[in-house]
Amino acid sequence: MVGKLGHPRPVKPLLLDESAAGELLTLQRAAFLVEARAHRNFELPPLVETLEEVRAALADPACPVWGVREAGRLLATVRLRVSGEAGEIGRLAVVPDRQGEGLGRALLLAAETAAPAAVTRFRLCTGERSAGPLRLYAGLGYRETHRSPEADYQLVHLEKPRAAGSGEHR
Numbered sequence: 001m002v003g004k005l006g007h008p009r010p011v012k013p014l015l016l017d018e019s020a021a022g023e024l025l026t027l028q029r030a031a032f033l034v035e036a037r038a039h040r041n042f043e044l045p046p047l048v049e050t051l052e053e054v055r056a057a058l059a060d061p062a063c064p065v066w067g068v069r070e071a072g073r074l075l076a077t078v079r080l081r082v083s084g085e086a087g088e089i090g091r092l093a094v095v096p097d098r099q100g101e102g103l104g105r106a107l108l109l110a111a112e113t114a115a116p117a118a119v120t121r122f123r124l125c126t127g128e129r130s131a132g133p134l135r136l137y138a139g140l141g142y143r144e145t146h147r148s149p150e151a152d153y154q155l156v157h158l159e160k161p162r163a164a165g166s167g168e169h170r
Contacts, residue, residue, distance in 0.1 A: 011102070011103065012068070013066040013106065014067055014068070014069065015066055018055050018058045020058065020065075020067065021051055021058055024054055024058070024067070025054045027074050027076075028046045031046075031095060032093060033096075034099075035133075038131075039129050039151070041150075041153070063080065065079045066078055066110055068107060075095050076095070076098070077091060077093050077107070078093075078104075078111050079091045079111075085118060086159075087115040087119040087121070087123070088124070089112075092124070104133075104136060105139075108136070109140070112162070119162055120162050121160065122159065124137065124157075125157045126156055126158075127153055127155060142158035142160045144156055144158055145157050145158065
């Protein structure tokens with residue numbers, strides 16, 4: 001998917017492989033520190049994931065990982081796992097100095113577009129204090145389905161139906 005999507009230059013998501021593991025882990029940790037501070041929880045899964053776990057995720061063909069690079073630098077990433085008819089979006093992250101430019105939105109839409117045709121709905125979750133991500137998801141049509149307790153806050157679970165006519169375009 002190439003397009004502007006709120007970003008000043010064209011965005012072209014690329015599938016990442018194991019060679020990006022170290023860079024992906026660094027990006028993820030930097031990006032999720034904002035959420036960790038907001039929720040007063042520095043044990044968020046993206047912050048405690050090991051390099052070996054990131055490598056395994058990148059090697060898993062059932063869970064593609066996309067990224068956006070500019071001048072060789074990894075700026076943003078997202079994962080998609082298919083579970084039956086649901087596409088589970090995870091680890092959407094943008095480097096702190098580039099947040100708010102539309103990169104997260106572009107990657108989320110790219111993951112939705114690339115999902116197999118059997119996927120009829122998308123799911124994701126975030127913490128209740130994640131104001132930016134909650135605005136992003138609502139703006140893209142995600143609606144809250146329920147909440148679950150996590151430490152001293154709630155995880156907000158969101159879902160949206162797949163848009164008619166969209167299907168795998170890899």
